[in-house]
Amino acid sequence: MANEKDPERNRLSARLLRTAKVGSNLSGAGLSFAANSIFGGDESDEKIARALASALGKTKGPLMKVAQMLSTIPDFLPAEYAAELSQLQAQAPAMGWPFVKRRMRAELGPDWQSKFAEFGKEAAHAASLGQVHRATLPDGREVACKLQYPDMASAVESDVGQLKSMLGLFRRMDGSIDPREMVGEISDRLREELDYARERKHMQLYRLMLEDKDFVHIPAPVDELSTDRLLTMDWVSGGRLSDYEDASQEVRNGIAKRLYWTWWLPFTHYAVIHGDPHLGNYQVTRGGEGLNLLDFGCIRIFPPHFVGGVVDLYRALLADDFDATYAAYEKWGFKNLNRDLVEVLNIWAGFIYGPLLDDRVRSVADGVAPGEYGRKEAFQVRKMLKEKGPVTIPREFVFMDRAAIGLGAAYLRLGAELNYHQLFEESLEGFDEAELAQRQTDAMGAVGLI
Secondary structure, eight states, rough: HHHHHTTTOOOHHHHHHHHHHHHHHHHHHHHHHHHHHHHHHHHHHHHHHHHHHHHHHHSSSSHHHHHHHHHTTTTTTTHHHHHHHHTGGGGOOOOOOHHHHHHHHHHOOGGGGGGEEEHHHHHEOOOOEEEEEEEOOOOOOOOEEEEEOOHHHHHHHHHHHHHHHHHHHHHHHSSSEEEEEHHHHHHHHHHHHTOHHHHHHHHHHHHHHTTTTTEEEEBBOOOOGOOSEEEEOOOOBBOOOOGGGTSSSSHHHHHHHHHHHHHOOOOHHHHHHSSSGGGGGEEEGGGGTTEEEESSSSSEEHHHHHHHHHHHHHHHHHHHHHHHHHHHHHHTTBBOHHHHHHHHHHHHHHHHHHHHHHHSOOOTTTTTGGTTTTHHHHHHHHHHHHHHHOOOOEEEHHHHHHHHHHHHHHHHHHHHOOOHHHHHHHHHHTTOOHHHHHHHHHHHHHTTTO
16 A cells, blocks of 8 residues: 555655644643742652653654653753753554554555565564564574664654754754754654664674674674665674673773774774664673674764864873964864954863773773763863853764763773873874775775765
């Protein structure tokens, strides 16, 4: 049937329904906010946060993912809000078996079940944009089938509008940061996450970039059982990071080193980063000796000069050269800069780069809990930007900063003690922006991304 053949077409009616549904759910949170502002006691923020999380959880889809994403940005939301919203993806309810059968038939045809020896009726995992089912192929190979929810294209366009409204309100109320570039960046990445054909290419890209690192495993996609909205890949399993929090210091340090190379080698060598360091997106294997890296929907491919700016800022901070830091921010694409703003930005840069500038074995942030990583520094920066800003943050900064904060929190959970300066210097050996650009072009061409 026509609807089953193309259930994702971006119908105006679907967008209007989505907007009405999201608006209705959020209005409940708004009422809760108003009531608690007037009548709330000490726990009013927690009550508002629970109401907002409940409202967003009912929407399912992109806006829920955005909320989870924003919860990882230090001090963007109050701590109570961040804690509630960070649970949204983990608590997403799965769609039932009748839905799954309809969606699989739409993607692989009426005989889709004959392509599998077994197919799990219950979802192994459900998230904001789709759910995963465990299956077995006729040759005995175990696979994961990542199936997108219906009408997600309509949902994205509707929710992007809601996101613009939310962050527009934030801009008027806060005034420290102009979030328009952030909105554009998050919106573009959301649209990319709907394209499972592109995600397959991202997986192949990561298999190529990390092929020399035998400690990390990237699942292989099954092309003949994948479409634009169905991604079939190897089934992989492993332990959670929290399972190793009481392991020996040597084991925990080893896991932290492998996390470092898995995230930052693609960045410094190919200008590519996995933009979602969510704890559910990697698994620990072989007693801490290996990693599985998962979920390649949110991959950020940067212009090479942006990575050059990251390296330039590192070297400028190392040399305590203020003018060079100013030039590095301009190279990144920061707008509305002046000397006062650069001094403020250097506070945040000093925090993010701090472990890289300190040539010793150390924690990534002494005396800081994982959930508080970056929050105090972000609060200080935001307060100063309200007086001297606003500053327009380049869109490329969003996911690089998110990855740095997410991995820093993972290092804190592990209690890792490493010489981060030496690790970063090793990753920069022979760094040349022109060579990086050529390497990126070759790798993207090899997997069909250009």
